[in-house]
Amino acid sequence: MLRIMLKIKDLKASVEGKEILKGISLEVKAGEVHAIMGPNGSGKSTLSSVLAGREEYTVDGGSVEFFGKDLLEFAPEERAREGLFMAFQYPVEIPGVSTTNFLKTAVNQVREHRGLPALDAVQFLQNMKDKMKIVDIDQSLLKRSLNEGFSGGEKKRNEIFQMAMLEPKLSILDETDSGLDIDALKIVANGVNTLKSPENATIVITHYQRLLDYIVPDFVHVLLNGKIVKSGTKELAYELEERGYDWIKAEFANA
Amino acid sequence: MSKDAEILDEFTSKEYEHGWTVDLEADEAPKGLNEDIIRFISAKKEEPEWLLEWRLKAFRHWQKMEEPSWAAIKYPKVNFQDIIYYSAPKKQKKLKSLDEVDPELRETFKKLGISLEEQKRLTGVAVDAVIDSVSVATTFKETLAELGIIFCSFSEAVQDHPNLVKKYLGSVVPQNDNYYAALNSAVFSDGSFCYIPKGVHCPMELSTYFRINAANTGQFERTLIVAEEGAYVSYLEGCTAPQRDENQLHAAVVEIYVHADAEVKYSTVQNWYPGDKNGKGGIYNFVTKRGICAGDHAKLSWTQVETGSAVTWKYPSCILKGDYSVGEFYSVAVTNNYQQADTGTKMIHLGKGSKSRIVSKGISAGFSQNSYRGLVQVHKRSENVRNFSQCDSLLLGDKCGAHTFPYIEVDNSTAQVEHEATTSKIGEDQIFYCNQRGIDTEAAVALIVNGYAKEVLNKLPMEFAVEAQKLLALTLEGSVG
Ligand SMILES: Nc1ncnc2c1ncn2[C@@H]1O[C@H](COP(=O)(O)OP(=O)(O)OP(=O)(O)O)[C@@H](O)[C@H]1O
Ligand SMILES: [Mg+2]
Numbered sequence: 001m002l003r004i005m006l007k008i009k010d011l012k013a014s015v016e017g018k019e020i021l022k023g024i025s026l027e028v029k030a031g032e033v034h035a036i037m038g039p040n041g042s043g044k045s046t047l048s049s050v051l052a053g054r055e056e057y058t059v060d061g062g063s064v065e066f067f068g069k070d071l072l073e074f075a076p077e078e079r080a081r082e083g084l085f086m087a088f089q090y091p092v093e094i095p096g097v098s099t100t101n102f103l104k105t106a107v108n109q110v111r112e113h114r115g116l117p118a119l120d121a122v123q124f125l126q127n128m129k130d131k132m133k134i135v136d137i138d139q140s141l142l143k144r145s146l147n148e149g150f151s152g153g154e155k156k157r158n159e160i161f162q163m164a165m166l167e168p169k170l171s172i173l174d175e176t177d178s179g180l181d182i183d184a185l186k187i188v189a190n191g192v193n194t195l196k197s198p199e200n201a202t203i204v205i206t207h208y209q210r211l212l213d214y215i216v217p218d219f220v221h222v223l224l225n226g227k228i229v230k231s232g233t234k235e236l237a238y239e240l241e242e243r244g245y246d247w248i249k250a251e252f253a254n255a
Numbered sequence: 256m257s258k259d260a261e262i263l264d265e266f267t268s269k270e271y272e273h274g275w276t277v278d279l280e281a282d283e284a285p286k287g288l289n290e291d292i293i294r295f296i297s298a299k300k301e302e303p304e305w306l307l308e309w310r311l312k313a314f315r316h317w318q319k320m321e322e323p324s325w326a327a328i329k330y331p332k333v334n335f336q337d338i339i340y341y342s343a344p345k346k347q348k349k350l351k352s353l354d355e356v357d358p359e360l361r362e363t364f365k366k367l368g369i370s371l372e373e374q375k376r377l378t379g380v381a382v383d384a385v386i387d388s389v390s391v392a393t394t395f396k397e398t399l400a401e402l403g404i405i406f407c408s409f410s411e412a413v414q415d416h417p418n419l420v421k422k423y424l425g426s427v428v429p430q431n432d433n434y435y436a437a438l439n440s441a442v443f444s445d446g447s448f449c450y451i452p453k454g455v456h457c458p459m460e461l462s463t464y465f466r467i468n469a470a471n472t473g474q475f476e477r478t479l480i481v482a483e484e485g486a487y488v489s490y491l492e493g494c495t496a497p498q499r500d501e502n503q504l505h506a507a508v509v510e511i512y513v514h515a516d517a518e519v520k521y522s523t524v525q526n527w528y529p530g531d532k533n534g535k536g537g538i539y540n541f542v543t544k545r546g547i548c549a550g551d552h553a554k555l556s557w558t559q560v561e562t563g564s565a566v567t568w569k570y571p572s573c574i575l576k577g578d579y580s581v582g583e584f585y586s587v588a589v590t591n592n593y594q595q596a597d598t599g600t601k602m603i604h605l606g607k608g609s610k611s612r613i614v615s616k617g618i619s620a621g622f623s624q625n626s627y628r629g630l631v632q633v634h635k636r637s638e639n640v641r642n643f644s645q646c647d648s649l650l651l652g653d654k655c656g657a658h659t660f661p662y663i664e665v666d667n668s669t670a671q672v673e674h675e676a677t678t679s680k681i682g683e684d685q686i687f688y689c690n691q692r693g694i695d696t697e698a699a700v701a702l703i704v705n706g707y708a709k710e711v712l713n714k715l716p717m718e719f720a721v722e723a724q725k726l727l728a729l730t731l732e733g734s735v736g
Contacts, residue, residue: 076690092688096706106692
């Protein structure tokens with residue numbers, strides 16, 4: 001039987017007094033891929049931020065369990081160390097800090113949390129070399145200041161590279177496909193698939209069915225105005241691509 | 256007034272009548288400052304007559320000067336008559352082992368990664384014979400002596416190399432330069448002297464760590480460095496370990512004389528006691544540091560990491576007199592809680608084709624105030640001068656302040672002077688990004704701040720740089736989140 005990894009129940013959240021998530025329920029089991037689609041401003045990024053523990057979002061109700069533990073109790077870094085990863089829709093720049101240095105700090109803090117010894121420089125670089133192949137990222141990029149002056153595509157690739165280095169249990173990819181050219185899209189998708197295992201799970205947030213040709217979802221959910229209004233299989237994604245969201249909006253308004 | 260004080264008072268007020276009234280046998284001068292106190296200091300140090308005269312001249316200037324008030328710092332007025340200007344160097348109480356050292360201090364040492372041997376030296380724990388710092392210093396001195404390099408305490412230099420001292424003392428910072436420099440010139444206690452002969456490349460970093468005699472140079476330190484033609488030296492002052500001192504006022508002077516084709520690198524890490532979280536206590540640090548690139552193609556480079564002191568007033572400067580001489584200033588100044596720093600540099604371009612570069616990184620947290628104050632001056636007859644200045648401020652939180660006061664005076668139209676300034680905040684989004692990768696907020700701040708200061712930290716000698724990175728993190732501990 002598949003293990004339940006993430007269990008979201010009636011989650012409500014707001015920012016600056018504005019209600020954004022209006023009761024979301026979702027279950028993710030190990031080995032699964034879930035896609036979340038929905039119009040701009042429907043709350044997709046908010047959901048991932050709330051799961052990752054961003055402070056400016058207030059949880060107003062509901063619960064989230066991660067491997068049976070109350071996720072909402074944890075600080076953001078603890079959630080990450082427990083195995084939650086989020087690829088940012090807009091990756092942040094940190095001047096003067098190379099990706100390598102950044103990741104060395106991250107990997108070793110995560111390892112410490114898991115009771116593993118810190119990696120020395122050689123082990124770390126070896127590990128990095130292996131993972132670089134997965135997303136075909138260039139070493140020179142990793143020496144530069146984190147995300148500073150990176151092209152849109154390079155930033156997204158770097159997010160997946162970080163995911164590969166941190167070996168999370170649950171990854172939330174927030175529009176990782178936007179800004180990627182078709183070749184890069186394939187590479188990134190291929191990277192995600194390579195990292196996929198029966199032990200981990202992925203939530204893919206996207207606007208385009210195209211990505212789902214490469215990362216094939218087990219479930220597709222439609223987020224509308226802070227609620228999941230429809231769930232289905234990957235066929236739902238085709239239908240959305242063809243018909244847009246209006247028919248769902250209408251359906252939902254009538255319901 | 257106590258009986259003793261009364262008697263003293265009586266005596267000191269009669270001093271001009273009787274001349275010499277301060278007991279030469281005493282280990283300590285009475286509080287206050289007058290010509291007799293200066294005579295006492297000079298006599299105690301067995302100084303030659305000319306040096307006494309030099310001190311007295313400085314004192315007479317000082318009396319006519321006023322404490323400057325233009326810097327962006329606020330502090331209660333210092334009572335200069337309430338200070339003891341001479342005490343015999345006290346022997347530090349020897350501890351048997353590090354276990355006797357204040358645990359809080361040891362914790363800090365650990366965080367800074369200071370070696371056990373160094374910890375012992377700093378806290379006055381007796382060290383065993385093999386790695387005794389005296390023997391290290393002795394071999395060190397022998398190597399230097401073979402090259403003709405002089406590196407000793409200022410007092411020793413006065414005795415052993417009076418002609419050099421006489422020639423260069425005050426040649427860069429005259430006695431009447433400014434209020435604090437005048438005070439220092441009148442009463443300076445001790446400090447370091449360093450002389451690199453013509454064409455000699457000093458093979459090691461000269462560090463105040465290795466000085467044996469001048470460990471407690473006190474509050475009025477005086478340093479003089481001379482690099483003869485074609486010489487090179489890299490000099491390190493201070494250390495990352497926290498420094499406490501009973502004396503609140505510090506007024507040091509550093510003078511550097513760089514001859515043609517010579518190069519001096521001067522690096523400082525300043526970590527004097529900054530006061531507590533509420534701004535109580537802490538050192539007032541009023542420092543005059545200046546060097547002259549006297550000959551053509553001379554180069555002087557200042558690098559400073561300023562994390563300590565309640566009040567910092569400090570402008571390491573370069574007089575670029577030689578043609579094609581080069582001046583550099585790289586600075587990281589961190590202020591937290593109620594600390595105040597007003598620091599920067601002056602680049603005085605006199606020589607033609609002289610170049611200067613200024614990189615200043617201010618970091619303010621808590622309720623602190625952090626100012627950059629810099630002057631770039633190009634004289635009429637200096638052609639083709641170039642200067643580049645980059646002044647960045649980083650704010651942690653919204654109760655602190657960062658200010659930039661760049662003064663540019665250009666009197667020659669061939670000069671190229673560029674100034675760039677930025678102010679940024681550590682973003683919530685940057686910290687969250689780090690958190691999301693498993694990095695806690697403390698480590699995230701350290702990472703971001705060190706990234707920001709990297710250009711300056713890279714200028715420090717390697718092992719100093721690593722310690723300085725840790726020091727930045729430590730200074731800002733608890734300032735975010
Ligand atoms: N920090 C914030 N302050 C104010 N409003 C916010 C904030 N974050 C999100 N919102 C609002 O919440 C709503 C949902 O935003 P969210 O970013 O979650 O949408 P999204 O579904 O990810 O959209 P997109 O497809 O454009 O990425 C929007 O109306 C947005 O303006
Ligand atoms: Mg979004």
